[in-house]
Amino acid sequence: MTRGRDTTKAPPAHPGLRADPIYLDYNATTPVDPRVAEDVTEVLVREFGNPSSQHAYGRSARALLDVARARVAALVHAPSGRLVFTGSGSEADALALRGLVRERLLAPGPAHVITQATEHPAVLEACGALRDEWGVTVSVLGVDQDGLVDPAEVASAMRDETVLVSIMHANNETGTIQPVAEIARLAHQHGVLVHCDAAQSLGKIPVDVEVLGVDLLTIVGHKMYAPKGVGALWIRQGVALAPLVGGGGQEWGLRAGTENVASLVGLGRAAELADEAVAGGESDRLRELRDALWRDLVDQLGDRITLNGHAQMRLPNTLNVSIAGVRAVDLLERTVAIAASTGSACHAGDDAPSPVLLAMGASHDRAMAALRLSLGRWSTAEDVERAASAIAEAAARP
Numbered sequence: 566m567t568r569g570r571d572t573t574k575a576p577p578a579h580p581g582l583r584a585d586p587i588y589l590d591y592n593a594t595t596p597v598d599p600r601v602a603e604d605v606t607e608v609l610v611r612e613f614g615n616p617s618s619q620h621a622y623g624r625s626a627r628a629l630l631d632v633a634r635a636r637v638a639a640l641v642h643a644p645s646g647r648l649v650f651t652g653s654g655s656e657a658d659a660l661a662l663r664g665l666v667r668e669r670l671l672a673p674g675p676a677h678v679i680t681q682a683t684e685h686p687a688v689l690e691a692c693g694a695l696r697d698e699w700g701v702t703v704s705v706l707g708v709d710q711d712g713l714v715d716p717a718e719v720a721s722a723m724r725d726e727t728v729l730v731s732i733m734h735a736n737n738e739t740g741t742i743q744p745v746a747e748i749a750r751l752a753h754q755h756g757v758l759v760h761c762d763a764a765q766s767l768g769k770i771p772v773d774v775e776v777l778g779v780d781l782l783t784i785v786g787h788k789m790y791a792p793k794g795v796g797a798l799w800i801r802q803g804v805a806l807a808p809l810v811g812g813g814g815q816e817w818g819l820r821a822g823t824e825n826v827a828s829l830v831g832l833g834r835a836a837e838l839a840d841e842a843v844a845g846g847e848s849d850r851l852r853e854l855r856d857a858l859w860r861d862l863v864d865q866l867g868d869r870i871t872l873n874g875h876a877q878m879r880l881p882n883t884l885n886v887s888i889a890g891v892r893a894v895d896l897l898e899r900t901v902a903i904a905a906s907t908g909s910a911c912h913a914g915d916d917a918p919s920p921v922l923l924a925m926g927a928s929h930d931r932a933m934a935a936l937r938l939s940l941g942r943w944s945t946a947e948d949v950e951r952a953a954s955a956i957a958e959a960a961a962r963p
């Protein structure tokens with residue numbers, strides 16, 4: 566059933582998006598939805614209370630946070646458990662990994678964590694810190710040529726001391742969607758908990774913590790039309806974590822620091838809109854646009870172009886391609902008509918090939934050519950047509 570606005574069309578023009586360059590970098594960050602901005606502004610202007618204060622101002626801010634928390638929990642279908650607000654997705658990942666393992670290490674003994682090679686650096690670096698600071702053993706599993714982890718490999722990496730498996734829902738560079746539900750089922754058979762970074766999948770495809778079967782789930786605001794600098798970690802009831810930051814006891818003592826009420830209200834509104842968008846057919850609209858972009862590029866570039874990532878098990882908004890004979894940085898420099906990325910935004914400006922593509926077995930040249938085109942709420946058929954022509958024209962230049 567379609568709820569809310571008609572998502573077969575892009576909404577009215579966004580005040581922050583210009584006709585030039587065409588924005589094709591929604592996986593790096595999304596514009597704040599004006600409906601979200603309206604709620605955030607309202608709170609900034611009218612509600613300054615500290616949600617921990619006992620008086621009316623505090624109670625009013627607390628009530629706003631409660632509504633936002635319930636909306637975000639509803640987006641991931643999590644009526645129980647705790648949804649802890651954080652200052653970013655990276656922080657939510659760190660709280661999941663470091664918080665869980667450090668809680669376990671309170672009882673002395675070895676600990677082992679399983680993750681995979683194409684995770685976001687926030688997860689890989691949290692694992693590195695656990696290894697360096699706490700002597701934790703980390704298994705980083707490889708992926709196949711489409712970027713998929715084999716659940717059987719997760720099962721065979723299990724040891725008696727394994728405490729956590731961390732596997733992302735969808736990859737930020739290629740959009741490849743991991744078989745998280747299958748991995749979680751296998752992990753639970755071994756009594757091992759599962760963390761999933763859902764930063765990129767929320768608002769693009771359905772995300773349900775019970776369907777995925779995970780115990781910890783990372784949520785990020787600025788990938789789903791909420792402000793930057795807010796995120797959340799959903800924690801299954803009964804899962805204990807050690808906080809990374811202590812202090813005033815906010816967020817059940819799991820994340821000290823006075824909550825960013827206005828932006829979190831924005832996160833709540835964005836969650837509601839994301840739910841409406843997915844239910845209203847936004848995934849199909851994006852898939853159609855993305856596939857039109859791919860067809861246009863293939864028509865113009867023929868066999869010079871290859872798709873990176875899984876052809877089907879992929880986010881509907883993400884197209885990662887390599888064009889033979891041209892490095893993505895050079896292509897983007899020549900293609901002033903589009904704003905896109907050579908890979909993860911975190912690596913932008915860095916001339917090294919994408920580690921995600923290398924982990925998928927791509928050659929150095931193919932990895933250096935990887936261009937990420939990611940669509941979103943304001944993308945239109947006209948954008949896609951213009952972008953394909955601009956890219957093809959730039960790739961044809963000697």
Ligand SMILES: Cc1ncc(COP(=O)(O)O)c(C=O)c1O
Pocket residue numbers: 592593652653654655656658685687733735736737762764765785786787794795796910
């Ligand atoms: C998969 C994934 N996880 C985590 C993050 C980090 O989120 P944040 O920028 O809020 O720290 C990102 C952002 O690029 C991401 O794509």
